Amino acid sequence: MTILDTIVQGVLLGGLYALFAAGLSLVFGIMRLVNLAHGDLIVLAAFLILVLVNGLGLNPFLAVLIVMPLMFIAGYALQAVLLNRTLGKDVLPPLLVTFGLSIVLQNALLEGFSADSRRISAGALETASINLGAVTIGLMPLMAFLSAVAVIVGLNLLIYRTALGRAFRATSDDPVTAGLMGIRPRQVFAVATGLAMAVVAIAALYLGTRANFDPTAGPARLIYAFEAVIIGGLGSLWGTLAGGVILGVAQTLGAAVNPEWQILSGHLAFLAVLLIRPRGLFPRAVD
Amino acid sequence: MTALLETKGLKAFYGDFQALFGVDITVAEGETIAIIGANGAGKTTLMRALSGVLTNAPDSVFCRGEAVGALAAPDILARGIAMVSEGRRLFPSLTVEENLMIGAYGKRRGAWTLATVYDLFPILKERRANPATALSGGQQQMVAIGRALMANPDVLLCDEISLGLAPVVVRDIYAAFPRIRESGAAIVIVEQDIGQALKVANRVYCMMEGRITLSGRPEALSRAAIHAAYFGAQSHDHS
Ligand SMILES: Nc1ncnc2c1ncn2[C@@H]1O[C@H](COP(=O)(O)OP(=O)(O)O)[C@@H](O)[C@H]1O
Ligand SMILES: [Mg+2]
Numbered sequence: 001m002t003i004l005d006t007i008v009q010g011v012l013l014g015g016l017y018a019l020f021a022a023g024l025s026l027v028f029g030i031m032r033l034v035n036l037a038h039g040d041l042i043v044l045a046a047f048l049i050l051v052l053v054n055g056l057g058l059n060p061f062l063a064v065l066i067v068m069p070l071m072f073i074a075g076y077a078l079q080a081v082l083l084n085r086t087l088g089k090d091v092l093p094p095l096l097v098t099f100g101l102s103i104v105l106q107n108a109l110l111e112g113f114s115a116d117s118r119r120i121s122a123g124a125l126e127t128a129s130i131n132l133g134a135v136t137i138g139l140m141p142l143m144a145f146l147s148a149v150a151v152i153v154g155l156n157l158l159i160y161r162t163a164l165g166r167a168f169r170a171t172s173d174d175p176v177t178a179g180l181m182g183i184r185p186r187q188v189f190a191v192a193t194g195l196a197m198a199v200v201a202i203a204a205l206y207l208g209t210r211a212n213f214d215p216t217a218g219p220a221r222l223i224y225a226f227e228a229v230i231i232g233g234l235g236s237l238w239g240t241l242a243g244g245v246i247l248g249v250a251q252t253l254g255a256a257v258n259p260e261w262q263i264l265s266g267h268l269a270f271l272a273v274l275l276i277r278p279r280g281l282f283p284r285a286v287d
Numbered sequence: 288m289t290a291l292l293e294t295k296g297l298k299a300f301y302g303d304f305q306a307l308f309g310v311d312i313t314v315a316e317g318e319t320i321a322i323i324g325a326n327g328a329g330k331t332t333l334m335r336a337l338s339g340v341l342t343n344a345p346d347s348v349f350c351r352g353e354a355v356g357a358l359a360a361p362d363i364l365a366r367g368i369a370m371v372s373e374g375r376r377l378f379p380s381l382t383v384e385e386n387l388m389i390g391a392y393g394k395r396r397g398a399w400t401l402a403t404v405y406d407l408f409p410i411l412k413e414r415r416a417n418p419a420t421a422l423s424g425g426q427q428q429m430v431a432i433g434r435a436l437m438a439n440p441d442v443l444l445c446d447e448i449s450l451g452l453a454p455v456v457v458r459d460i461y462a463a464f465p466r467i468r469e470s471g472a473a474i475v476i477v478e479q480d481i482g483q484a485l486k487v488a489n490r491v492y493c494m495m496e497g498r499i500t501l502s503g504r505p506e507a508l509s510r511a512a513i514h515a516a517y518f519g520a521q522s523h524d525h526s
Contacts, residue, residue, distance in 0.1 A: 166389045169380040177376040179360035180338060180369070182393025182438065 005135045006256045007249055012137070014228075014248030015145025016210065018241040019203035020221050021228035022151050023196030029235035029284070030172045030192045031087060036098040039222030040105040041197060045071050045204035046213055047113055050120050060120050060205055068201040075197030079190040087189070102218065109215035120208035144206040148244070151199055152237045158195075159237075168192060227270040233280030242281055246273065289352035291316050291473055292337065292368065292442050297347040297356075299332045299497075306332040308497045314442060319464075319474045321484035321505075324494035325517060330477040331373050333494070334446045337475070338370040339363035364393045367441030371448060373477075375431040377419040384415040386430050390437030397439025398470050404433040407463050425456035432460070436467065443467065445476045449483060461487060481513065493517055 024038050035041075045067055052063035082101075086093040128139040159165035167188050171178040175185040207213060207221065224247060231246050232239025247266050254265025273281065292314040299307035306329050314320050324330050335341040336348060339360035348356035350366045358366075369390075377386050387404055405412035408429040414422055419430055428448055435443055449457040457480070464487055467474060478484040484491060485505040493501040493516040501508065501516035 163388070163392060166381060166385050167392060169385075170378045170389050173378040173380050174376060176340060176360075177372060177378070178389075180340070180364065180372065181389050181434070182361045182364045183389075184359075184361050 002134050003256075006252050008135050008137065009141070010249030010252035011245050012141035012145045012248070013252060014241070014245030015141070015148035016203070016206050016244070017224045017228045017247050018148040018244030019144065019151065019199065019206060021225035021232075021240045021244055022148070022155065022237060023199040023203075024222075024225045025229045025232070025235070025237055025240040026155060026199070027193055027196045028229065030168050031189050032091075032172075033083065033087065033094050033189075034098070035083075035193075035196075036095060036222065037102040037105055037218070038098075038200070038225060039220065040102045040109075040218030041071075041075075042200050042204050042207055042221050043109060043213060043215060043218045044105055045197075045201045046120065046208040047109060047118075047215075049201070049204055049208055050118055053120055060122050060209060064201055064205040067204070068198045071197035071201040072194040075200075076190045076194035078197075079193035080186065083193065084186045084189060102222075106215050106218060113215060115214055115216075117212040117214040118208070119212050120205070122209040126209065140206065140209055144210070147202055147206070148241060151202060152241055155195070155199075155237055164188075164191065224266070227266065230280055231270060231273045233283035235284035236280075236282040239280060239282035290314060290349070291351060292475075293349040294333070294336070295347055295349065297333070297336055297344055299329070299336055299341060299344065301332075306497055307336070310494075310497070310499055312492055312499065312502075314473050314475055316441075317468070317471060317473055319468060319476070319487055319489050321488035321491045322475065322477045322494060323479065323481050323484050323491060323513075323517060325479070327496075328494040329497040330494055331446055332497075334370060334373075334444050334475075334477060337363075338368060338444055340370075361393065364438055364440075365395075367395065367439075368444065369435040369438040369440035369442070370444040371428075371431045371435045371446060373446040373450070375427050377427055377430055377434075379418065379420045381419055382415065383411055383417055383419050383422065383430055386419045387411070387433050387437055390434035393438050395439045399436040399439050401437075404436055407436075407466060408433055423456075425452050425460065428452065428456075428460055429463075432463070432467075436470075436472075439470075440472055442473045442475065445474065447477055447479065449478065449480050457483065481517070495519055 020042060024035065027033055027035060048067045049060060049063045052058045052066060053060050083094060086097045122140060125139055130137045159168055167183045170181065171183055171185045171188045178185055228243035228247055229240050232243030246269055250269030251262045251266040255262035290313040294310050294312050297307055297310040310333055322330050336344055339358055339362065342357050342359055345357035346354055355363060355366065381389065387401060410426055411429055411433060419427065448460060461483065476484065488505055491503065491505050491508065492499050493513060495516060501512060
């Protein structure tokens, strides 16, 4: 494996991490809420896709189109019923509640699906690749990366070009004044979490087709997502993609030296960025 | 006839601290009301109760006869009451034009659109793509007023729009008021600048320490009476 190939694989892996992170970044940018159950929600969505693929024999790409609206509704309800009540001046309640939710989800998934590790089968696509001489690009990793770019372009269009996006930004700036504009902050937050969960469904597809997963796989995904968001700078979605790519490249480079170093070198890259730029690479100007 | 907007015995509290002690005001269709009073008199608290920012006086605020004191700001806006907050409170993440557009989020149709607001304040059109908070104080105040107009309100509440602005700038802003009135909106302005208030208002209320101390038509109020109602009886001798 050449170094170029290693870097390309890392970049593509970064797309997957950006997908893990985009929803987290969106929600944090709008309501300063860190959802510690984010990784477990990705795993939940992966199991939902698995059920549709194995149970009904659906194509996984079709299954994800069904799971996306389901996850949107789940996210909307989660925010409206539970998380909105935890928002306030104190930052601790949302952390405690989502930490609890993480444990509840893991146990419910264990109960429902056992501890066995599973995989979503994407058929022939799994092994399909494009050979570019020194570099071989797997079709699924490429699609994960392109999906991440598409998700970020889509979310940015929404945030910067639509009335809903203006409401997101205004509510993030000043919820009281947003209320005077006719915006209902709690409803806006529920839509944002719903969108984040729809993105989570896309992330779940590539999580489940790339490697095995089990009910306890969530927290590690949360850490990668978290690191991607922090490296990129809070509130910037392109920053989150850059963060994912840095993490992915660090991991594949580490793994190329010694396979056991993959995870460690990702965390080291994260720490290095934090040391040099504590606010991340592309922090939002207004905060 | 039921008033467009009315308070009856309005009390307001911040924790244990009582800021309003039974305030009665009425606003009729198309009227311009001024509320004057020194710092801390309770003017902003009154505006917050009228606009739905404060929602703990369910039986004391009425809009066209309906009790609205417990309704949140979006529901108050839906009834045609928009507010220009004290300190302008523009959204820093939004451009000038986006700040104006978000004023129409509640989707009340009427004469005020981006085009008519730009016609009222032409400088805003030139600066439409700038971040709102990059503008001068006077221009920011124009954005704040335009943003409230975009909701096509029946009542426009303006809290201290001249605060911190140079007199010429204040004059420019008040020059827009006749056109706002022509659009049919009733206007409630809160002012510490008594001269400005008396010039534009049909009716004036003076507040002191959480109470209405004087009300009437500007031409019917003597300087001495306003002075006493504004500063209180004791300080009357000092000036
Ligand atoms: N958020 C708040 N918490 C506690 N006290 C407040 C708050 N806002 C205003 N007050 C108090 O209520 C009284 C009236 O304030 P305010 O309505 O802002 O007066 P005005 O607008 O006439 O200057 C003042 O004594 C002020 O200190
Ligand atoms: Mg005030």
